[in-house]
Amino acid sequence: MTDPTPQQMHLINHSDLQAFVEAILLGNGTPPANAAIVAQCLVAADLRGVDTHGSNRIPSYMERIRQNALDARAQPTLRQVTPVAAQVDGRNGFGFVAAHTAMDAAIRMAREFGMGMVSVKHSNHFGMSAWVVRQALDAGMMSLVFTNSSPALPVWGGREKLMGVSPIACGAPSGDPRRPFILDMAPSVAARGKIYKALRRGEKIPEDWALDQDGARTDDPARALEGVMLPMGGPKGSALSIMMDVFSGGVLRGGVCGACDESPDLFMSMEEFQGRMDYLYKRVVESEKMAGVDRIYFPGEIEMITEEQRREKGIPFAASEIASLNQEADRVGIAHLKVQSSN
Structure with a gap:
């Protein structure tokens, strides 16, 4: 069962985040021009509040590269x-x-x-x-x-x-x-990425999002990922x-x-x-x-407002998400992600 205890959130400056993501991509063999495109797109999602499709995807992308399932140089x-x-x-x-x-x-x-x-x-x-x-x-x-x-x-x-x-x-x-x-x-009802986000952050999900593998409604993201979205x-x-x-x-x-x-x-x-x-x-x-x-x-207006706020105040990440990103930084020998503030 997912641990429902909320994690402490930390704010990351969007420019620092983009440079960090780009460095990880370069360290995994992505050509500079392509690394810039990928990093810009991921941080754009973070800025708009679409955290499910932002920089937290980096560990899974890098794992696909390591497994030769994705060609970073293509x-x-x-x-x-x-x-x-x-x-x-x-x-x-x-x-x-x-x-x-x-x-x-x-x-x-x-x-x-x-x-x-x-x-x-x-x-x-x-x-x-x-x-x-x-x-x-x-x-x-x-x-x-x-x-x-x-x-x-x-x-x-x-x-x-x-x-x-x-x-x-x-x-x-x-x-x-x-x-x-x-x-x-x-x-x-909800993007599948939101279930992965809840799993990373130890949160429950609404029961109308997904069914578990037995066909029953569930608020556990782990069980939801074993089943189907609604x-x-x-x-x-x-x-x-x-x-x-x-x-x-x-x-x-x-x-x-x-x-x-x-x-x-x-x-x-x-x-x-x-x-x-x-x-x-x-x-x-x-x-x-x-x-x-x-x-x-x-x-699209709510996302635009969110972007304005996050450009000014920073992008929120859970401690576990930062740790996962820093593991990728260690793999390519770059500095850890700089935290702007915590709340």
Whole structure:
């Protein structure tokens, strides 16, 4: 049974964390440019409060390198299929690098033809989907990002691991870069990474997140990982997980993730599009509130606020998480992670 005793939390400066993660990656054979991409993406997740897809993933990634399950030195290759479609071969390297290459290509095609689509094959986990969406937003473009993942979710009415907890993400720019539309969600009640996070921190989970191996609801993350995740919205979540496999898995052909990018100025001017987005933002956040609600947030806004706070105050890590990261530092002979403060 998981120890429910909360661990002391420590705050880490985001710049120190990024340099630390990058050094570990370099020490494990990752080329400098690729190490910078991976470290930046992981810390971006930490800053947005998506701790399940942040720097705590480093020990598992490094273990995959040691087991020769991931090639840290691999460089993805791009094959142009049509003027608006391409495919990236990740060559079993970091998914972050393959996804970055794919979105770069999609952006390039969208600038010339109004839209671009790229699929990725032979790749690995690429962290928080929102960072790929952010890459398109920085170029002033809308985007859709799909990926499939290893089985962890039953189809509706079943209890065996059959579908992946595969996220869908999308984004659209607005006139104010501080409040773009960003949606990044999994078809399960909770992301599987949240269960791993609870296990690391000795915490229980809500009983509606997962079933144990006997098909019973559980609040123990260890037992939950032996069982299956539960889909959100019953059959709707199950159907979304199947859709992810259709669009980004073997059904469509090719790979671990697919990225589709569409330029917002294909059908109207950028200025008109941004104005419409700003209007939508105001309509959403200024709409009438239900009882007990103080504020309505636009998709992605809470994460933006969290990022502002964490840039200023630091990113929280449990003592056990810091110890795990420092073990990787010892393996490559670099200094331990610097703690900013504790609470």
